[in-house]
Amino acid sequence: VLAAAEELSFAVSRSASSLATGRSGRIGVLVSGHLGSWFNGSILDGIYATLSADGLETSIYRINDATERERFFATLPARRNVDALIVASFALTAAEQERLEDLSMPLVYLNQTVPGAASVSIDDIAGVRTGVRHLLHLGHRRVAFVRREDRTGFVYSAAQRIEGYRAEMAAAGLPAAHQVVLTARSSTDGEEVVAQHLSHETLPTALMVESDELALSVMAACWRVGLRTPEDVSVLGFDDHALAVTFGLSTIAQPVEVLAQEAAGLAGTLAAGPLPDSVPAPPAPATAAQPAAGPPVVTVPTRLVLRTSTARPAQEPEIPTGSGPRRKAGRPPR
Amino acid sequence: VLAAAEELSFAVSRSASSLATGRSGRIGVLVSGHLGSWFNGSILDGIYATLSADGLETSIYRINDATERERFFATLPARRNVDALIVASFALTAAEQERLEDLSMPLVYLNQTVPGAASVSIDDIAGVRTGVRHLLHLGHRRVAFVRREDRTGFVYSAAQRIEGYRAEMAAAGLPAAHQVVLTARSSTDGEEVVAQHLSHETLPTALMVESDELALSVMAACWRVGLRTPEDVSVLGFDDHALAVTFGLSTIAQPVEVLAQEAAGLAGTLAAGPLPDSVPAPPAPATAAQPAAGPPVVTVPTRLVLRTSTARPAQEPEIPTGSGPRRKAGRPPR
DNA sequence: CTGTTAGCGCCTTCAA
């Protein structure tokens, strides 16, 4: 009997087994934007890898614009079709978060912390602070931050990164007046950034860029007009995009594989837990004992990766680095 | 009644409906390698977009190594879990193709033509021929081809591209002796390519590179050693990677969105056709009339996209371009 | 045209 099954390479129908067991063996991933973008692609790959190792499938829910966003939260297509949902998208509104609660299935937020919900994220602000600190320690004082305009109403955790810049600059005694923010309209808008950079009264010597994609575009635009990196300007990115290594871009690495693995593992575990009541549960009585520990909130560390786009500024800084012996100026190490 | 359903944002269970109807509303996509790679990501995005417009879901089957490859074809997990399969991976062996036939579900090959099967692909060879022709018309004679070593037993349609180079060079009266092939070990191995390039007795003036990813790596390596593009060497890529525009890489554009859309549309249509017999059909009698037309085989055109990495060679070519009046040498147009 | 019912394929429970 088994031999025959083997012979015909019988595969169980997930539909039928799901109907019988009440679980679909599927984890949903809510993403926004292009699936082929560096972040989405990497996250998807990591999630797929760890889920498939557990025999689970990955279901994608992609939201590209306001209409799709509205419809997703109106119809909640994930309901009863996945066992858990990983939210790896823009920042949700409170109303949207509540709506997802209605799903009565485990939720895992990725790069987005929600009170009372499981999440796994990096610390965007700490990451940027590390990056800016690195530039300051190299001797830079005129450090600009390069950000990207918010797109169509979608806010990402990356939008917080500028706060890390502000905080670290302020901590170094370089408050608002010394801070310079350059703004790109899109991630490929390096030209505009260089234009703003070159228009500034006192040329920044280093650029902390919100994302690698934008940083690469900025570097390319620099080179086009003859600005060398790091000789004329240091450029530091954020993400560790696949092509950062190709172009020698120093960056704050965001460990997407770890992020994805943690989120997927968590989602898988939670999904394997007790089945949610099929009938909408009545509001929990106020007397119910609170669960001892809240849902897991994991933060994975970022890491500064030095390549060849950052170095000490060409001129000796006017302000000494601070404590420690004053070092002799030398050629920045390659 | 309907109001109540609306209220609770009821969503049908795909599992149950699939069990009842015999169709899962799901299309499988077989891919290999990293889901976040430019090609996989773009294809997935396009497929997802057109499928979801038809209310279909996308199921990913990713094969990363020989073990996974073997297991996929042994267990055929797609069986009974998707309504059609899009094969967007390495070139399948004849045995593997036959195995997929066992699934008795519609198959659509993407960038891979299989006799008797539906497929949608670009013409890799014609694409490269166009690219090489462009370089020859610019006046280049010492045109090298840059390829990537086969990885672990996975052969991709891109491996044929070198044939386009050979053919076009030969057609231009530049046979084997004039042809130069540089080989990279990986897509990020530009250094090695430039090393080989600079070691060659007579320096090629143009490089036709198998893929944009590799071309970007080659350009970066060129710049690192002071070789300018296109002044010192023209570089032409293949794909139209998202970052090609950022770095001004001229390229043969492969319209992935179209590819994906066609494949998904085809798969959706075929999946909507008659249900396959659930009992394995007996071998068709030899007398059965052949269906009039074979399955659809669509070829989508590639397109030369000129940016700033290709130009006329610095020196006047030794051999005149051929027919037509000899033009005066001038600065290559930017 | 609306209301009822059988059954899709699998899992789990209960009986043998």
Add this chain to the structure above:
DNA sequence: TTGAAGGCGCTAACAG
């Protein structure tokens, strides 16, 4: 330990 049966939620066929 092995075998038979009910039901998961939905659809389609059928009866009213």
